Amino acid sequence: MDPKAEPPILVIYAHPRPHLSRVNRPLASALEALPHVTVRDLYRSYTDYDIDVVAEQLALARAGTLVLQFPVQWYSMPALLKLWVDEVLESGWAYGPGGTALRGKSLLVVASTGGHADSYGPDGTHGHTIEEYMLPLAQTAVLCGMSWLPPLVLHDADQVDAQALADHIGRVSGVLSGAAGAAAS
Template sequence: MTPSRILVIYAHPAPRRSRANKPLARALASLPGVAMHDLYWHYPDFDIDVRVEQEAVEAAELIVFQFPVQWYATPSLLKEWIDVVLEMGWAYGPGGTALRGKHLMVLATTGGRAHSYNPDGVHGHTFDMFLLPLQQTAALCGMQWQPPHVLHDADDVSADVIDAHIAQVRAALQPWLPADGDSVV
């Protein structure tokens, strides 16, 4: 992978069926200084090349996890990536300083409506509660947690809502994008 300021770890097990993640991924891939890394394309057998992944993460300032929420969690390959790439002694624990000072941002989509993620809603919690494992992963690794960007009801929202979401994400990435004339790497 080419070193970039922003590394997007894209984990969508069925991208052809995506209404929101696919156009967001295309928009992000077009930005200077952004490297898109599609886990399901690279590792359909789940045999992750840990060293290659660690080198890409080390080169980035901002790591972005982009995924559809499935059963209140990340897709299984992203969970596997976290389990094998963020090793003790590299990402956390004694000697584990590779991620210290980097930033982690989550871009997630859900099939549920926003109002269903509250204590009185069908899901019984605010959506932020379902992101606590990722937030704690960032903390354990010495990373700075960035506000997540979540698009609810992704299967049913209009194209205008998806476009507005993409614009919000692009604006959130602005601090890490190269300024005019800056080198991308």
Template sequence: MSSPSRTLVLLAHPDLADSRVNRVLADAVGDLEGVTVRDLSVARFRDGFDVALEQHLLLGYDTVVLQFPWYWYSVPGILKEWMDQVLTHGFAYGSGGDALHGKTLQVVTSTGGPDASYQPGGYNRFTMVELMRPLDATAHLCGMTLAEPLVVHGARTLDDATLASYAERYRSLLAGDELRATA
């Protein structure tokens, strides 16, 4: 009998108390069996992260979720800092760096603009899949499978019912092990 899947959600919001969308999403999955939500703003010390602790945590999970608001076509600074410090040569990639091989990377992000603005010819010119290529490359370098991202568009204008629908979809995604690899 195989053990149940374990999921680590790395919540990377610089001001969660002021976030409506990411707070609701995190709350939706925080009580799921096998899911641990780790707020990086709480885990970060004055001079960065406890790299040994963060790497040790990663070893105990099958799926790593990066949950964050989409900032300037990328991840927020706190998540970039975590990646720079924790995903090191010899651990996550390179010679002997196979600690994350076979794990799944799931991206859950929110955007300020509507879906239509993330299309060719739209306000932001590119699709989210195109803009997320660096995360795809990171997953590949680390030997991880990149699941289909969950993108919550229009965070500033979402009504409560639509936000609740996204929260339920996120909960189902993590509860049902329905992570699908991207093509």
């Protein structure tokens, strides 16, 4: 198999306070080292929130799989990632009449939460499953003709030990390696 033929995986990484990150920063570094993976760090690139929509669309058009990587904040994504979705997934490009740029691609959320796994669910503190909180992104994928992949979530992220973090990085890396292979076949 010619590795150059494999459509790349684009990781859009958004962490508002990367210097405080225990989980997402090392994860983004590990993913960056994988073949076929490009990581775009929104909070490093757009300190002024002035997103280069054309550059982002070009990167996205080249990718087979879009990964959104972020710490869950108030049951949602960080503000700059929301702005990225708002501005990059334009009508007539990502959806709507003539909007076919993302058709056939896949969307994978890689997120972390401070809450324990059992705090997410009807009987937990947060009242809903993490998948339910991801519904706007899942439906965004549908609207854009993308396949929604099961989210990879690390719970209890503020407390995880080094082994649990290494396991998570290994799990995400394995899924991305599989996604690159699947996209190429």
